Amino acid sequence: MRAARPRAVAATLAAALGLASAPDLDAKPVTVADLLAGSPAADWRVPNPDDTLYLELAHGRVVIELATRVVPQHAANIKALVRAHYFDGLAVIRVQDNYVVQWDDETHRRPLPPGVRPSVEFTADAQAAARFEALADRDLYAKEVGFLDGFPAGRDPGTHTVWLAHCYGMVGAGRDDSAESTGAEMYAVIGNAPRQLDLNVALVGRVLKGMEFLSTLPRGSGEMGFYVAAEPPAPISSVRLASDVPPAERTRIEVLRTESATFRSVLEQRRERREPWFKHNPGAIDLCNVPLPVRVVPTASP
Amino acid sequence: MRAARPRAVAATLAAALGLASAPDLDAKPVTVADLLAGSPAADWRVPNPDDTLYLELAHGRVVIELATRVVPQHAANIKALVRAHYFDGLAVIRVQDNYVVQWDDETHRRPLPPGVRPSVEFTADAQAAARFEALADRDLYAKEVGFLDGFPAGRDPGTHTVWLAHCYGMVGAGRDDSAESTGAEMYAVIGNAPRQLDLNVALVGRVLKGMEFLSTLPRGSGEMGFYVAAEPPAPISSVRLASDVPPAERTRIEVLRTESATFRSVLEQRRERREPWFKHNPGAIDLCNVPLPVRVVPTASP
Numbered sequence: 291m292r293a294a295r296p297r298a299v300a301a302t303l304a305a306a307l308g309l310a311s312a313p314d315l316d317a318k319p320v321t322v323a324d325l326l327a328g329s330p331a332a333d334w335r336v337p338n339p340d341d342t343l344y345l346e347l348a349h350g351r352v353v354i355e356l357a358t359r360v361v362p363q364h365a366a367n368i369k370a371l372v373r374a375h376y377f378d379g380l381a382v383i384r385v386q387d388n389y390v391v392q393w394d395d396e397t398h399r400r401p402l403p404p405g406v407r408p409s410v411e412f413t414a415d416a417q418a419a420a421r422f423e424a425l426a427d428r429d430l431y432a433k434e435v436g437f438l439d440g441f442p443a444g445r446d447p448g449t450h451t452v453w454l455a456h457c458y459g460m461v462g463a464g465r466d467d468s469a470e471s472t473g474a475e476m477y478a479v480i481g482n483a484p485r486q487l488d489l490n491v492a493l494v495g496r497v498l499k500g501m502e503f504l505s506t507l508p509r510g511s512g513e514m515g516f517y518v519a520a521e522p523p524a525p526i527s528s529v530r531l532a533s534d535v536p537p538a539e540r541t542r543i544e545v546l547r548t549e550s551a552t553f554r555s556v557l558e559q560r561r562e563r564r565e566p567w568f569k570h571n572p573g574a575i576d577l578c579n580v581p582l583p584v585r586v587v588p589t590a591s592p
Numbered sequence: 593m594r595a596a597r598p599r600a601v602a603a604t605l606a607a608a609l610g611l612a613s614a615p616d617l618d619a620k621p622v623t624v625a626d627l628l629a630g631s632p633a634a635d636w637r638v639p640n641p642d643d644t645l646y647l648e649l650a651h652g653r654v655v656i657e658l659a660t661r662v663v664p665q666h667a668a669n670i671k672a673l674v675r676a677h678y679f680d681g682l683a684v685i686r687v688q689d690n691y692v693v694q695w696d697d698e699t700h701r702r703p704l705p706p707g708v709r710p711s712v713e714f715t716a717d718a719q720a721a722a723r724f725e726a727l728a729d730r731d732l733y734a735k736e737v738g739f740l741d742g743f744p745a746g747r748d749p750g751t752h753t754v755w756l757a758h759c760y761g762m763v764g765a766g767r768d769d770s771a772e773s774t775g776a777e778m779y780a781v782i783g784n785a786p787r788q789l790d791l792n793v794a795l796v797g798r799v800l801k802g803m804e805f806l807s808t809l810p811r812g813s814g815e816m817g818f819y820v821a822a823e824p825p826a827p828i829s830s831v832r833l834a835s836d837v838p839p840a841e842r843t844r845i846e847v848l849r850t851e852s853a854t855f856r857s858v859l860e861q862r863r864e865r866r867e868p869w870f871k872h873n874p875g876a877i878d879l880c881n882v883p884l885p886v887r888v889v890p891t892a893s894p
Binding site: 387388412427428429430431457458459466467469481482483484485486488489490501502505506507508509560563566567568569570572574575576578579 | 689690714729730731732733759760761768769771783784785786787788790791792803804807808809810811862865868869870871872874876877878880881
């Protein structure tokens with residue numbers, strides 16, 4: 291039943307790798323590493339430094355890309371908070387295993403800087419639908435899934451509504467029972483995709499690098515993973531916009547464009563597993579299992 | 593369209609809680625904690641100490657329940673390895689963020705004890721189909737999903753085949769390109785459910801307690817998350833069967849029966865979210881987002 295697929299895959303891979311013909315199907319299957327190594331420079335993008343956060347923890351830097359076009363008000367709020375050094379000296383105060391880490395002003399004593407306006411933004415604006423790139427695979431939580439500005443997303447084809455999806459490494463703006471949030475309370479997903487949160491809270495971006503500095507934090511033993519008194523919170527030395535950091539101190543990162551031929555080949559390689567290790571071909575891929583490749587560009591020596 | 597559901601849920605909850613009538617729908621919604629607190633003792637089971645492993649790491653004990661009826665040969669192998677103290681002094685040698693931790697004899701110098709036979713066991717035997725409890729929700733990787741002996745599982749209704757599913761906290765027997773494994777190389781899932789591994793490798797059980805001692809381990813910087821020379825592996829002081837540990841040193845655990853009324857209520861509560869925080873009701877649940885409640889029973893004072 292899947293006999294026709296491998297040839298189509300091979301042709302796609304050949305195109306992505308710039309080969310004149312499809313590779314020999316009996317040869318060693320092409321891996322994601324092969325695809326990335328052979329990808330043209332144009333298939334990668336440099337995140338805008340104005341949309342990139344550096345969250346500095348004791349063990350290293352977490353690089354977060356804000357989804358500014360999807361949640362413009364939250365992005366503006368977070369940039370205002372960051373420029374006011376709102377997060378400096380705060381801490382990660384909650385780490386719930388297989389769920390989320392959260393950082394905010396637990397004491398609620400820090401005043402919000404001017405211009406921060408509580409906002410909802412569970413969905414993107416009407417223009418975003420045109421930028422949505424659909425994934426062929428089904429989904430349990432959304433009628434359609436795919437990618438929006440490089441982030442995993444859902445879509446309702448009836449209403450043309452699009453929204454970001456709670457995959458591993460996605461970052462959101464926490465809230466209480468009111469629908470609004472300001473960005474002053476933030477969280478990142480560190481477990482199995484909690485997709486039940488989709489359309490319930492504004493996702494504002496995703497971790498591009500340094501995820502392990504969040505995912506390895508000690509779990510809190512309080513309710514919902516909050517640290518109790520005996521557990522020291524994980525301090526945040528600072529949060530900065532990359533554009534406010536001297537160029538020499540920036541992390542040079544590139545993200546594979548989801549609209550690129552290389553990305554489509556990566557997706558197909560991960561959906562139809564042809565490596566000798568695989569005895570059963572899954573033939574499907576979950577939105578949150580799609581790799582969204584990121585690479586660090588070495589800084590040229592002076 | 594979902595107007596009829598809340599009443600049915602309320603009735604189910606009422607039955608589970610032993611109430612004479614459905615609770616007032618305008619009252620505070622019932623939480624999972626409420627359901628568990630009100631559950632009858634008969635809805636819980638004590639895992640067989642002959643099927644329970646204690647993996648002792650530097651920071652604490654990981655309790656693993658073996659799926660002995662699903663993978664009898666792997667369970668026999670692992671018990672033989674454990675009784676020969678095969679894992680004592682070995683280490684976790686690979687921690688790949690959002691994927692797996694792995695422990696085994698990296699040097700391949702330890703001889704396997706007598707009776708350990710390489711085995712496949714990607715699927716359960718024909719009798720297991722009768723024990724499968726279906727989940728109503730759809731799935732991307734399996735035609736049908738549900739629970740088998742308390743573990744998340746898939747089923748093909750055409751062939752009546754059932755198999756365990758790669759959810760967070762599931763434990764498997766690693767292998768190389770041969771389909772067979774012995775249990776001498778083990779792994780646990782620490783990220784978004786890698787369901788593409790289903791039907792490709794034998795899952796042998798799941799972590800009931802102490803998951804955080806695996807999930808917070810430093811990530812390895814080598815390929816596939818293997819620790820490199822500069823990164824000390826996480827030592828395993830011992831692995832024991834609970835039944836080989838003096839009763840006073842055992843961790844007293846109870847697991848909610850997946851066939852119980854309480855479990856069905858927990859499932860329904862998590863599928864249809866009625867708490868005030870939720871503005872959008874997901875109305876669906878992914879197999880690997882279903883909570884499988886475990887509780888530690890306090891030891892009576894002497």
